[in-house]
Amino acid sequence: MTALGYSPSAATPRGEWDAPVASGAVDATLTVPGSKSLTNRELILAAIADGPGILRAPLHSDDSARMVDALRALGVGIDELETDSPFGPDLQVTPPATFTGGTTVDCGQAGTVMRFIAPLAGLARGDVHVTAHESALHRPMGAMIRALRDVGVDIDDGGHWALPFSVRGHGHVRGGEVEIDASQSSQFVSGLLLAAARFDVGLRLRHVGSRLPSIPHIDMTVESLAHRAIHVERPAPGEWIVPAGPVRSKDVAIEPDLSNAAPFLAAAMVAGGSVTVTGWPLHSTQPGALLVDILAEMGARVSRRGGALTVAAGDDGILGVDLDLSAAGELAPTLFGLAAFADGPTVLHGIGHIRGHETDRIAALVGNLRSIGGEAHELEDGIRIVPQPLHGGEWKAHHDHRLATTGALIGLKVPGVRIDDIGTTAKTLPQFAALWRSMLGMDAADRP
Numbered sequence: 001m002t003a004l005g006y007s008p009s010a011a012t013p014r015g016e017w018d019a020p021v022a023s024g025a026v027d028a029t030l031t032v033p034g035s036k037s038l039t040n041r042e043l044i045l046a047a048i049a050d051g052p053g054i055l056r057a058p059l060h061s062d063d064s065a066r067m068v069d070a071l072r073a074l075g076v077g078i079d080e081l082e083t084d085s086p087f088g089p090d091l092q093v094t095p096p097a098t099f100t101g102g103t104t105v106d107c108g109q110a111g112t113v114m115r116f117i118a119p120l121a122g123l124a125r126g127d128v129h130v131t132a133h134e135s136a137l138h139r140p141m142g143a144m145i146r147a148l149r150d151v152g153v154d155i156d157d158g159g160h161w162a163l164p165f166s167v168r169g170h171g172h173v174r175g176g177e178v179e180i181d182a183s184q185s186s187q188f189v190s191g192l193l194l195a196a197a198r199f200d201v202g203l204r205l206r207h208v209g210s211r212l213p214s215i216p217h218i219d220m221t222v223e224s225l226a227h228r229a230i231h232v233e234r235p236a237p238g239e240w241i242v243p244a245g246p247v248r249s250k251d252v253a254i255e256p257d258l259s260n261a262a263p264f265l266a267a268a269m270v271a272g273g274s275v276t277v278t279g280w281p282l283h284s285t286q287p288g289a290l291l292v293d294i295l296a297e298m299g300a301r302v303s304r305r306g307g308a309l310t311v312a313a314g315d316d317g318i319l320g321v322d323l324d325l326s327a328a329g330e331l332a333p334t335l336f337g338l339a340a341f342a343d344g345p346t347v348l349h350g351i352g353h354i355r356g357h358e359t360d361r362i363a364a365l366v367g368n369l370r371s372i373g374g375e376a377h378e379l380e381d382g383i384r385i386v387p388q389p390l391h392g393g394e395w396k397a398h399h400d401h402r403l404a405t406t407g408a409l410i411g412l413k414v415p416g417v418r419i420d421d422i423g424t425t426a427k428t429l430p431q432f433a434a435l436w437r438s439m440l441g442m443d444a445a446d447r448p
Contacts, residue, residue: 019411101126258288392416
């Protein structure tokens with residue numbers, strides 16, 4: 001399959017969408033756009049760097065657009081540079097001499113924006129009001145607010161420990177030593193680490209809560225900082241030291257989003273056949289890199305050749321497994337969809353924190369599967385799925401892109417699955433619906 005032309009608004013239908021059923025085994029090769037996690041981290045670092053830089057092959061989606069808008073509101077120059085990429089232009093980022101206040105930042109539904117922009121707002125001169133879409137106001141922010149106050153950021157949250165809040169920027173942030181309970185989101189740690197080199201005295205950060213989720217995302221942050229000459233010390237597990245100093249400007253190429261590739265790779269296991277994703281990095285801190293081992297454990301035949309990853313259906317079908325996904329909770333919805341067709345029960349654990357994502361993902365996945373005849377049970381820290389015969393019905397997206405793509409995955413094998421809003425996939429992959437049809441050999445205008 002060749003990548004489709006870049007046109008997010010045209011490529012993303014809104015509202016109800018009948019998930020297409022696979023008419024036979026798939027045989028597809030595709031390219032997915034850039035990583036959302038890397039794009040938003042590199043936008044932050046480019047905005048605080050010591051000179052202009054270019055992001056090559058960044059993601060263009062709702063989440064990255066929110067980050068771009070937020071940085072522009074703070075006075076960052078961000079210009080589009082046309083390329084021959086099917087997924088949109090490169091971005092040239094020019095840091096301001098001083099971040100400007102007197103503005104409002106709307107985070108939409110983007111957790112990275114609300115957690116990464118708040119520390120930068122403290123560096124601004126003037127007030128920065130930070131808000132979000134009403135469906136995202138519930139997302140955890142209390143630990144971040146407390147930690148920012150501890151390093152000298154002046155925040156007025158009305159006593160709610162949540163969005164919306166206002167940061168009274170004084171042009172600098174003191175920094176120093178701080179403890180944080182990041183058990184609800186590793187983005188709390190990443191947001192502080194990304195800005196810490198610009199704090200007056202740097203930062204010594206220590207996690208003091210229960211198990212820290214999504215550690216690969218923190219590794220991604222540390223690696224991104226190292227590429228810009230900020231070397232983070234890790235004296236003990238759950239502890240990081242960032243020295244104050246200049247953040248080096250540079251041009252950065254963004255990896256493809258490996259987690260966005262997950263439903264496409266999983267499609268080969270549900271429908272049969274094989275799917276190849278091009279541009280798969282040899283090394284990556286993205287949680288999606290764990291798919292290589294996880295899909296093999298669930299029965300797929302996985303191979304790599306020439307920078308591409310191929311997943312093919314295994315001879316024994318999909319296997320029920322017990323998986324600790326604490327390092328890769330964002331993969332849970334796709335693996336949940338696979339587990340619905342496994343040869344026995346599957347337990348996904350280490351994912352209690354995904355209750356605080358775009359929606360309570362555990363409750364939403366369980367509720368959706370039960371509504372189409374499946375059996376799944378909420379656990380304190382995960383989900384147990386017991387395969388059962390399934391039938392068509394409504395699959396609710398709950399404003400969550402990964403819920404929507406899971407519905408599409410299940411719909412490959414179950415006729416009549418209707419996703420109530422496929423447009424939620426624009427959050428991280430505007431071309432999802434068109435790529436999905438292309439994978440199945442359908443024209444974008446074909447009916448399922």
